Amino acid sequence: MSIRMSRSIRLVFLGWYTVGLALMLSVGVPDSLGFANGIFLLLYAIYAVELYGRAAMDERKLWARVIAVGVITFFVEWIGVRTSWPFGDYSYTPLLGWALDGVPIAIACAWVGVLLNGILLSDGHSRWKRALHTGLWTVLIDLVLDPVAFVREMWIWTDHEGVVAYLGVPINNFISWFLLSALLSLVFPLVKHPRLVRREAARLMQLILLMFGVLGIKDGLIIPLAIALIGAAVAEGVARIDTSTKKLTI
Template sequence: MRLGWDAPAPRPLGLVGAGLLAAMVAAQVASGLRPEPIRLTSVVVVLLAASAVAFLADRRSPGRAAGAFAATVAIGYAAEWVGIRTGMPFGEYSYTSVLRPQAGGVPVIVAAAWGGMGLAAHAVATAIAPRNRVARWAAGAAALTAWDLFLDPQMLRLGLWTWADEGPYRGVPLSNFAGWLVVSFLVMLAIDLIAGREDAALPSWRKGPSRGLVTLYSVMAGMETVAFAAVFEPRDPLVAAAGGVAMGAFAVPAWRRAWRK
């Protein structure tokens, strides 16, 4: 095994992605330390999404990265728009007025979060199941849903949305996670169709999963685990363990395989 850093240097888009990821980490840390963390929520999501697009553009092309991100945002927004009106596929819920701007009752930043983490989860799934497309879509859907084990409890704490009927997981109904699996599967399918194909003429460093996106997913898993275990007040060891184990189950093998040559 070798690291295989055979890419030409410098790689501007990869460096941009790394810089944005570092800025996101800084904003996330600042958010956890502030008495009003909601003020930095949108900043964190914007940096997350921008970092994800830059990393994918570095691995494929700016056009394909932008297309995959736009498709993912559209799917996430459509699912949220339908969800707050019909209760499908997540269950009955509604957004509060805290996150702005909103389009049709859905905060724009929520759709951007679907896009950013959707790209990261797809890269993780590509590392885990590089040859079987259906297995890749299923793994990516599960990896993205694993993130929601952190996301929903955190956003409920901040008063960003409410559930009509509380569920067994920190107030979140199990139907929410079933809905996430369905929508996330569609997200993986869209990303794969737009940006999953590798051109034969690509240099070796641009083939396979984006290491930057795998890093992004892993960083989110680690930061959320630490936040719930040691930073947020009150602390929540249950969420830290559940989310950390779930995301770690995808991040660890993806990390190892993404750097294998």
């Protein structure tokens, strides 16, 4: 992918992010712009794919893997809304845009973005160690994202007596996120990502965490912001270690 294309993707994402966050923190997103949530997740996925693809890797093979992840995660979500397994009892609302049989297409984009963002910040010396780190990064994002999305009714969790939950979200949801993202990371080969790419991936992670953390404060949720700040600090540490040691991977 060309440098010009990379800059274009970054600028479009940042522009959409800034305008969207400003609207959500002030007057809210008008109903006529309800499609914007889904497009944001699509842009997040494209940005993450573009970052990953800056390493020497066949672009067609990369996109084949990305599409495979999108199809797998969509299918798992489809099972989830019908059986309550493996995430818990939940359903999506129209806020994420066009859906297929009850599951928004954009949710597959969210999985791709979160997964690749986590892979880029994970240990690159072995697939299994990278899988462990990727699972932890994705759970970190979900600990911030899920309660805020629930309060904003992007999806609805059903209360069940006796179910252990975190801010209304079943604990087995986070266990499933960890296991699924760790396994899906194995689809991607070990790649030496330049430290500047990993720094940009850290900034992307920070933007996602802080956006939902700040939105959580508006909705009266303090814990997600605290987790977002911790996660942003850890991502910054990863970026600084890469810069100071000039390593391609850690």
